[in-house]
Amino acid sequence: MERYQTAVDAALSMRPDQPVYCFRPKVLAEDARRFAGLFPGKTAYAVKTNGEPFVLATLAQAGIDCFDVASPAEFAAVRGVAPSAEMLYMHPVKAQSHIRLALETYRIRTLSLDHEDEVAKILRVVRALDIDPGDITLFVRIATKGQAAYELSKKFGAAPAHAVELLQRIDRIGFRCGLCFHVGSQIEDPQTYERALASADWIRSRAGVPIVALDVGGGFPAVYGHDPRRRTPEMPSLEELMAQLRQDISDWGFDTLPLVAEPGRVIVARSISLVVRVLLKKGRRLYINDGIWASLSDSWTGKITLPARFIPDPARKRRAGNPDEIVPFKVCGATCDSVDILSRPFWLPETVDTGDWIEIGHIGAYSLSLRTHFNGFYPDTVVEVETPFEAGEAPSGFASIETMAD
Numbered sequence: 182m183e184r185y186q187t188a189v190d191a192a193l194s195m196r197p198d199q200p201v202y203c204f205r206p207k208v209l210a211e212d213a214r215r216f217a218g219l220f221p222g223k224t225a226y227a228v229k230t231n232g233e234p235f236v237l238a239t240l241a242q243a244g245i246d247c248f249d250v251a252s253p254a255e256f257a258a259v260r261g262v263a264p265s266a267e268m269l270y271m272h273p274v275k276a277q278s279h280i281r282l283a284l285e286t287y288r289i290r291t292l293s294l295d296h297e298d299e300v301a302k303i304l305r306v307v308r309a310l311d312i313d314p315g316d317i318t319l320f321v322r323i324a325t326k327g328q329a330a331y332e333l334s335k336k337f338g339a340a341p342a343h344a345v346e347l348l349q350r351i352d353r354i355g356f357r358c359g360l361c362f363h364v365g366s367q368i369e370d371p372q373t374y375e376r377a378l379a380s381a382d383w384i385r386s387r388a389g390v391p392i393v394a395l396d397v398g399g400g401f402p403a404v405y406g407h408d409p410r411r412r413t414p415e416m417p418s419l420e421e422l423m424a425q426l427r428q429d430i431s432d433w434g435f436d437t438l439p440l441v442a443e444p445g446r447v448i449v450a451r452s453i454s455l456v457v458r459v460l461l462k463k464g465r466r467l468y469i470n471d472g473i474w475a476s477l478s479d480s481w482t483g484k485i486t487l488p489a490r491f492i493p494d495p496a497r498k499r500r501a502g503n504p505d506e507i508v509p510f511k512v513c514g515a516t517c518d519s520v521d522i523l524s525r526p527f528w529l530p531e532t533v534d535t536g537d538w539i540e541i542g543h544i545g546a547y548s549l550s551l552r553t554h555f556n557g558f559y560p561d562t563v564v565e566v567e568t569p570f571e572a573g574e575a576p577s578g579f580a581s582i583e584t585m586a587d
């Protein structure tokens with residue numbers, strides 16, 4: 182990987198026409214250690230957030246030795262960089278052949294589910310492979326309600342009474358029982374975990390079976406930018422949030438159980454920024470070389486404000502507009518598809534023009550993991566950058582906020 186001091190150095194030296202991911206291994210290691218140091222249990226990095234080998238290898242070197250995986254490709258990616266790391270197969274709905282691969286080839290012994298037919302699938306493989314069910318922990322995923330930028334509880338999770346039945350069924354077979362939830366990504370309300378813990382406690386007391394572990398999932402918020410014209414949302418720091426979570430865990434009597442967390446976004450977001458180029462400026466529109474089919478998929482741009490840094494091309498000698506005026510630009514993506522327009526504008530100096538670059542910060546989560554080959558565009562250039570995004574000149578704008586007149 183080529184190395185640069187800053188992303189601005191990378192842009193000015195490479196003059197790239199392709200989007201460039203600027204990876205900061207030190208920041209990743211720091212954020213991983215910070216989380217693991219604050220969470221009172223096992224930290225299982227959620228591979229779907231960003232499963233690039235360079236990310237997984239950096240995490241393994243930083244001491245992360247447990248990974249939340251959901252597919253054969255993720256099993257292989259983790260095994261490839263961290264052969265002795267533990268894997269938790271926490272997808273509630275799995276293909277029978279993938280369960281077999283997990284248990285037989287990868288020797289995974291922890292799985293999650295939210296339905297009795299999934300218990301039957303797992304049991305079939307366990308019998309076929311002659312594994313002792315007592316070596317396997319099945320986490321029942323419970324439905325939760327809460328405020329997160331991306332609600333995930335609508336898709337998975339057993340209602341409380343159903344979860345009680347599942348635990349009793351699992352225990353009767355001889356599997357070890359765990360409880361898990363995943364409140365959604367980028368929680369917006371610090372009470373979210375408390376409500377889930379209350380529900381877990383109700384289920385545990387009704388089920389009356391031994392529970393060997395509690396997994397509180399992901400959802401821990403990453404730090405992003407914000408629109409300076411609006412009030413900053415009142416989110417506690419990770420330290421404060423974790424102090425609250427520890428308190429809630431102990432208030433609901435789960436502090437004597439082994440705990441697991443599955444953080445994704447909070448660990449990887451800050452470690453990557455993206456340098457995109459303005460291919461054309463047309464009035465208040467910017468056509469850039471990335472878009473919703475690559476690193477800026479719609480879900481991202483709709484809800485989260487990312488800090489952005491304007492990198493003017495020194496080769497352009499004349500510029501129109503006021504460099505101190507930050508104005509909204511509609512952003513059109515690289516493909517020919519007319520839906521490839523970001524739903525929120527980028528706010529940048531009025532002088533931005535064709536050929537300039539924009540560095541979008543804190544984009545390590547759910548960006549490159551979601552890119553597609555659509556229309557033949559597939560950004561895949563990664564460089565290593567020494568300093569954190571915040572270390573340079575203050576970001577001169579921000580990407581993706583809520584409203585813009587067309």
Ligand SMILES: *Cc1c(COP(=O)(O)O)cnc(C)c1O
Nearest residue numbers: 227366367399400443444445446
């Ligand atoms: C996506 C996912 C995570 C990670 O969520 P973040 O909000 O990125 O922390 C954790 N657990 C499960 C089950 C997931 O599906």
